[in-house]
Amino acid sequence: MSLPPLVEPAESLSVDEIRRYSRHLIIPDVGVEGQKRLKNAKVLCVGAGGLGSPALMYLAAAGVGTLGIVEFDTVDESNLQRQIIHGQSDIGRPKAESAANSVREINPYVNVVIHDTAIDRDNVFEIFGQYDLIVDGTDNFATRYLVNDAAVLLGKPYVWGSIYRFDGQASVFWAEHGPCYRCLYPEPPPPGMVPSCAEGGVLGVLCASIGSIQVTEAIKLLTGIGEPLVGSLMVYDALEMTYRKIKVRKDPSCVLCGENATVTELLGDYEAFCGAVSVEAQEAVIDATITARELKEWQDADKDFLLVDVREPAEYEIVRIPGSVLIPKGDILSGEALAKLPQDKQIVLHCKSGVRSAEALAALKAAGFKDAVHVQGGVLAWVKTVDPSLPSY
Incomplete structure (x- = not known):
């Protein structure tokens, strides 16, 4: 559905701005009026990483007047x-x-506002309140739910994007006109179920594909042209080079924007709600965690243990802790690898940063490996504190 322009137009464009934006101005749907709206717009990008990079660059090039x-x-x-x-x-x-x-190099006419901070419950309303539109480029579920909830409570639209390996998704969430993020994903996935890009990887150019969709949607919302992705989810498969548009409806039972929603403040502890590690894993690591330096001391003392790397084969090829054997976490959680593990020596688990090894540790303890431990910080801690000559990733 078409929506009215999100912002009012600025009073005028300078001669230099007319020259700069001439290719916009000659598009009938944009024209001078649309460009004036972009000039008067205030857009906030949450994150300056994979999605934030192309989003900020194209928003700046498009002439958005204020970029946070x-x-x-x-x-x-x-x-x-x-x-x-x-x-x-x-x-x-x-x-x-x-x-x-x-951004300033791309377009000196853009006013750039830096918020050098992590977005959280204490500052989200104050920061969001300064802008017309939010572009969400975050890479973790806790911040995604926080962005959604704050946007709904403030009545602001936001453009969402997500990327993983070769797949991307994008949508526009605006509770006043359609569903919010919680209508699509009422609950976060179980801890450890969906690897982050740092764990699973991402095709670099995928960021440009999804980021450009986000900017396109932002321009449409700001200027009131076209039909934005309100109520639709765009799904992109880079390997198959396919786009699918899926209808998303407002959930009548949504706690934030449903028919009987009465929520007027942020919902609880977002880190706990979207915990990176399950309760079982949190309990398993108590008194069962060693540091990378302690692992090195155990190796130097010839302590009898089996060092198990629970990452994926591609990660193991990049860098590995000497003496480790590869048994991916999935094989441990499924039980497939349990019979291969020795009962007569201690098991020491590690992954990249400690999250996956904690999940695997919980499974091992449940299977009877009571003296198993995991390495806090994983390979990253080993590279940082034991052997900086190894590559990090």
Whole structure:
């Protein structure tokens, strides 16, 4: 369905702006009026990573007058494969500053506002309240639900995107005109069920595909042209090069935007609601966790144990802790690998950062391996504290 423009037009465009945006101005659906609306718009990008990079760059190029950037992370070399707003010289810099510099280079007429912080319950209303539209480029469920809930309570639309390996999704959530994120996903997936991009990987160019859809939807909302993805989910498969548009309806029982919704404040603890580790895993690691340095000491002392890497084969090929054997977490959780594990020696589990090994540890303890432990921080901790010559990823 078509929607009215989200913002009023600015008073005028300068001669320089007319030259810059001429290819927009000659599109009848956009024209001078539409470009004035973009100039007057205030858009917030939550995240300056894989999705935030193309979103910020094309929003800037399109002439959005004010761009806010919420980002607390710093640029890492592993980001550069997909986060194209940053470059080699930006490694170690705050992402918000790096992204802001790139935006100003693309378009000096854009007012850039940096929010060098993590979005949370305490600041989300104050930050969101400054903008007309939110573009969500986050990569974790806790922040996605927080963004959704704050947007619904403030009555603001937001453009959502998600990426994983070769697959992407995008939609527009605006409770006033259609469903919200909780209508599509009432509950987060069980902890460990959906790997993050850091664990499962992502095709770098996929970020551009989904990020460009997000910017297209933002422009349509701001200017009131076309039919935005309100009530629709766009699903993209890069390997098959297919797009599917799935209808999404408002859930009458949604606690935030349903027929009888009475919620007027944020819902509980988002980190707990979308916990990265299950309750069983949290309990399993109590008194069953060692550090990477302790693991090295055990190896140097020739302690008798089996070091099990529960990552995937592709990760094992990149970097591994010496002496480890590969048994993916899925084989442990399914029970397939349990018969292969020795009963006469201690089992030490590790993964990339400690999340998957905690889940595997819970399964082992439930199966009777009471003295099994896992390595806090996994391979990343080993590289950082024991052997920095190994690659990180």
